[in-house]
Amino acid sequence: MADEKKAGNETPGSVGIVSTQTITVAHPPDVLQLECGRSLGPITVAYETYGALSAKRDNTILIQHAWTGDAHVAGRHHPDDAKPGWWDIMVGPGKAFDTNRYYVICMNVIGGCKGTTGPSSINPATGKPYGLTFPMVTIADMVKVQKLVLEKMGITQLFSMAGGSMGGMQVLEWILRYPESVRSAMIIASTSRLSPQSIGFNEVGRHAIISDPNWQNGDYYQSDKRPETGLAIARMIGHITFLSEESMNQKFGRRLQNQAEYSYLFTREFEVESYLHAQGSRFVKRFDANTYLYITKAMDYFNAAADWGEGSLEKACRRILAKTLVVSFTSDWLFPSNQSRELVKALRQNNKDVSYIEIKSSYGHDAFLLETQTLTRVMDSFLDNLYESVMDHAE
C-alpha cells in the first residue's frame, strides 16, 4: 500500500490545476469485441488522475461518472474556472478519496462525448464522425475499455471503485466481470437493472431527439443545425426524475418567476418551468444528442442478473469478491432504495462482505451529488477501515 498516512487534522484541499489526458487502446487488429457483436478500435479514452500511483501499484481508486458526466472529477482545468470537477468535494488531499494516499482515476465512458471515442468522434475509416454508424455499446463495454486502459497503465489491481447512478452500474459490472481485480466497491444511488419506468422515460427522451428534424438521422455534425430542441426536452424530463416531489416543493413550490399574478399566456411563468428550460438550454451546449441516445440504451440494456446469473441476482453475486458498500437515498424514485436492497440481499445470501446505508434525504436521485457531508463520512469510513486493515495485514 501507499506509505503516506492520512493527516488527521489537515484541512481538505484541492487537487489544484489538472488536465484531461487521453490514451488509446484497442488498436487494430486488436480491436475490442463489443457485446452487440460488432468490434471497435482504435478507442481513445479521456481520463484524469489525481494523486500518485504507489510503488506497489496498489492504491488506485477508479471513479465512475454518471450518465452525462465526464472524466473531470476534481480540481480546475484553468485557474479561472467557475466550478471545479463534478465530485471535487470527494477527491483531494484530506478528502474521502485522499489524494495523499490514493491514486484516483476517472475515465469518460465509451460512447461519450467528453474525449472518449463515441458517435461524435471521427471514424478513422471514413474521416467523418461516426454518427449512427457507431456501434451500440453497453455498460459491459464501458468496463472492458477501462480494463484495457488500466492494463496499459500497468495497473492490474484496484484498491477501490466508486460510482453513483450509471457510475454504480459500471462498478457492479466491474466486480462481476473482473472479481479478482477490485478490492472494494461503492455503489451509490444505483441499480442492477433499470425499471420499466426508467426505460420509459429514456425512450421518451430518445424519441424527442430522434423526432427533432435537426437530428438528421444522427448526421448533424457538419450541419449548422443540431437537435437542440429534442435534446433539451430529453434533459427536462431527466431533471424532473432527478429531483423529488419534496425537493421540488422546497426549491420551487408554486412560485412564479418575476411576476406576482398569472399571465394567462403560454409563457414560462412558474419557477419550475424556468428552471427546467434553463437546465435544458445549458445541457445542449455541453452534450451531444447521439451520445444521449447511446448512453441511455446502454443503461436500458444493463441487467446484472440476466448477464451473470441466468436471471438470478443472487446467483450473479456469487462471483463477487470485492467488499462492497451500497448507498441509497430515501427520496430517490429513479433508482429507489428497494433496488439497492435487492442487490444487498443478493450479496448477503452469498455471505458477501456488504454494508448498506440508506441515507435520509429529500433531494431525490440528485442526492448522490448533494448529500456530500453524509456521503463523505460514509465513504471515508468505508475506505479508512479497509485501508487500515490492509495496512495492518501488510505490517
Add this chain to the structure above:
Amino acid sequence: MADEKKAGNETPGSVGIVSTQTITVAHPPDVLQLECGRSLGPITVAYETYGALSAKRDNTILIQHAWTGDAHVAGRHHPDDAKPGWWDIMVGPGKAFDTNRYYVICMNVIGGCKGTTGPSSINPATGKPYGLTFPMVTIADMVKVQKLVLEKMGITQLFSMAGGSMGGMQVLEWILRYPESVRSAMIIASTSRLSPQSIGFNEVGRHAIISDPNWQNGDYYQSDKRPETGLAIARMIGHITFLSEESMNQKFGRRLQNQAEYSYLFTREFEVESYLHAQGSRFVKRFDANTYLYITKAMDYFNAAADWGEGSLEKACRRILAKTLVVSFTSDWLFPSNQSRELVKALRQNNKDVSYIEIKSSYGHDAFLLETQTLTRVMDSFLDNLYESVMDHAE
C-alpha cells in the same frame, strides 16, 4: 327526490344507446367573463345525460371528466361501438350512479375538443378556428360554464357530483364557488393544486407540442400537417405518470416485444416502449394539441387555497357546505395521497362532513379508472347513505 327505489337484486345494466347533445350559453351580449380578464361567447357545450330528471329536479349527479376525457360517460353511441363510455362501469341502471334513481349529466369542458367550444372551434367573429386566439381558461371557467348550462336546463340544485383527477378539481371548485348548489361531492385521485413536479411534466409536454414544426403557432387546423409528434411525446410522458413503478413492473417488467434477444438497434424493443408509442399514436388520432396546451395550463393554475382562502386551504374550506367523499390511491404518485389528506384535514378543521378513503392499489393514478370494484362499493355506499337520509327526511 326521485321516487324510484333502487332494485336490490337487479343485474346492473347499460344505459344503452346514447348520443352527445349540445347546448349553447353565453350568447352575446351576455358573454362569459373569464378569469383571465377576457370574455367569451357564445359557448357551445357538448353533454350527455342518463336517467330522467325527477319532478322536483333534485336528483341530478354531475360527472366531471378528467384531462383528456369527454361527455360520453356511459352506454354506446352506436350498437357496434367497441367500447362504451369512459365510466360505463359506474353509470347505469343498478350501478353506483343508478340511472333508475339519478339523472346523470356529463359535459365536455370549455377549451376541450370533444364538442365544447375550444381552440379547435370556429370563432364566429372570423369564421376560422380560434387556435391560439382562444382565451386562456381555468378550472373556474369550466365550472362557470357548467353552471350556465344547468341553469338553462332548469337545474339549480345538484344531488351529487363526482370527478377523478382534473374532474376532482372541478368538483372542488364547484363546492367552493357554488356551495349552496351541491348537496354532496366526490373528489377522487385529485388535488387542491398541482405540485411543481406535475407542473414540470405538463410544461415539458407543452414544450414538445410547441416545438413541433407542424404546430405552426397553433394555426394548423387548415393544414395537412398537425403536431402529432409533439402531442404523442406529451402523451407518452403523461402515461408514465399515470402508472406506478409497481404496475409497470407487473404490466411490462423488462420484457422484450416480439424478440428474445436485444437487437442493439434504436428500435422499440422493450414492451414498455411499444406500449408508450402505441398510446401516443392512439392519442393523436382523438385529441387536439391546442386543447392539450389549454387544459394543462388550466390545471397548472388551479389553486383552491389561493383562490378561496387567501393561501389557506383551511380558510377556503369554510365555504363548503356539501358532504364530501375524498378518495386517493396508495400508488398514485401524480396526485399522491398526502395531497388528498391535506384537503381532508382542511375540511375537518372546519368540522365539515367529510369521509376519506385511501384505496390500496398498485395501478398508480390510473387506479381511479381501474379499481372499479372498490370504487363502486365506496361511491355506491356514499350515495346510498345520502339518498336514504334525504328520503327519510322527506318522508
